[in-house]
Amino acid sequence: MLSFYEVIDRAVTGPLMSDQDYYLKNYVPELNKVIQQYKIKFNPETPLPSDDALADTVFEAAVDFFSRVGAYCPDTSRVMKFTKEEILLAAGEAPSASSFGEGPDRKVMRSRMPDDHSEPWYHCGGGIYTTSDAVFMNQIEGLANIKKACSLSIPSSISLKGKDARVRSPQEVLATIKTVSMGREACKRAGRPGLPILNGISTATGPISMFAASHPNFGLRPSDGFLIDSLAEMVVDFEALDKVAFYTSLGANIGSTSTPLFGGYNGGAEGNVIVTVVYNLLGILIFRGTYHYNAPLHTKLRVSSTGPLLWIIALANQALHRNAPYPTLNLPYLGGGAGTDCYYYEMAAYHTCVVTSGGNMLSGHPSISVAPDSIVPLDHVLNIEAAQAASKLTRKEANPIVLKFLEKYEGQLKSPPKGLTYQECYDMVTGELTNAEYAKNADRIRKELRDLGLPVEKSA
């Protein structure tokens, strides 16, 4: 694989181009050409496809597209170009297994194969979620208490002593340090000090607060995971490259992250499936990642659970794991609020598509990611149960089940139901589950998922 020095050199030697020209004269037309050339077509009947030849074609198209358009560096107004050979070399050297955590909680996350019946990695806690200080510790402790959880996301704290922690402010540096310290403390309280935190430094928006909070005094270790993201679409700025330089020097796990936008420059399902794979390749080559966060998102609905989005996440995982084994976590942004049927069916459909396609589980983020305090631990137990059940199925067996799930919720996505908050379900002092109706509803959902064909078993 190209060295990182060679990679960053491309950001200062690549062809000069305005961002408008990059998208209008390069990115959009080349993506359309690639879609036509490789004859990639979304089929609504198979949100979970099982055509290996199609998966391989998507991979080939992704390599071709990446070699045509490269990535855009806005700091230099240059395109970072890579040849097909350079991309394929990186793909061939992708880290197929990465270790996270310490002590008894040290585990290996793997790139799985489609229809592989091994259990996936279970990551709990959604993406970067906002939480009030009142529930912060209890919420993380609740997630850390989930026995099968392999890793956690910790919340983003956007206030400090009751004041806003603005982007790139000294308050942000302090809030970021506070967040990681509290996150580690909550894991200790749950008796799992070595549990890896994989959403890096959730409160940090820029490298300064991210680097500050990485100091070992605050509790993070190289065996946690540090997220570095591209901006949609295919923008790699110096801040991202600064983070790569820092975390590779620490020998830390880097989680390359991407949010391809359905309805944006990638267009619909066909463009997004290609670009989703490209971001993984970019993650290996440019961000030197040890795992990837996939989060394709619908620009209007702000969810990941529509039929076309399921097809994208399933097929992109298949394309990747068959050709460039790189462990992926796949983040579902879901419309339904915590504890709603809509949420449960969305997460079950999403995990079924991901897990049977070779991906690992990241538990679903409720309420279009905007309702604070909406990460409710029992929901995340159900996420694990659904993902575990999916690992027992093949793609062919699972596709009809996914279609049944879609029928249950797709009509609600324009105006999804609001859900519960942590405070409405758990005792704020003891952290015990106190909402009996919510717990009973979870049992009903387990039964319904089983009745529809997903062999969910209640965790011990």
Next chain:
Amino acid sequence: MTESEILGKLKESILIFDVELAEKSAQEAVNTDIDPLKAVEEGLVKGLDIIGEKYENDEIFLPELMMAANTFQTAMQILEPKISEKGQERAKKGIIVLGTVKGDIHKIGKDIVTLLFRTAGYEVHDLGEDVDLFTFIENAKKLNADAIGLSALLTSTLSGQKDVIDALTQEGMREKYIIMVGGGATTPEWAETIGADLFAENAQAAVRKLTEMIAKKS
């Protein structure tokens, strides 16, 4: 070609993003003395209306919106001077300045909003990303804007929306502009907290809600 056929061709050029057809049909409209304003409103705009519906239904996406807008602009380069010559003016629904607030560099959502407003007949001044709060205010003043659009994707940049409202209030100009907020991190509750006039959950909602609000005001 009859007037109706030329208007049909103008509409079709938008629907199939055919810049050459737009140029040719606009020239044909001028050559045959079709009222240029009529050529715009009953030809090009009819096409844009269908484009808007298709976007709403996920039949087309941002690249197609951009191509439709480009086709529209090409025809307008021929028709607009003729409209001016006749002393006419194309009715504008309103003037908007918009951008992504200070500290936030996300652009795609804001770009989609810009395009949809333009295709809906608004004059839009896109100030870009990471925009200083006084840049919003100075441009709104200079352009005599009806509305200011503030986009924020990150929770930690939401305060940039509040800053613009605070500065307008401080300068005694808050009531002069409709303030609309949107972007991944915004919620109706947040919009209410900071005293924004309009929360838009997506680009189409922004166009619909602002149009209703401007109609109520006038």
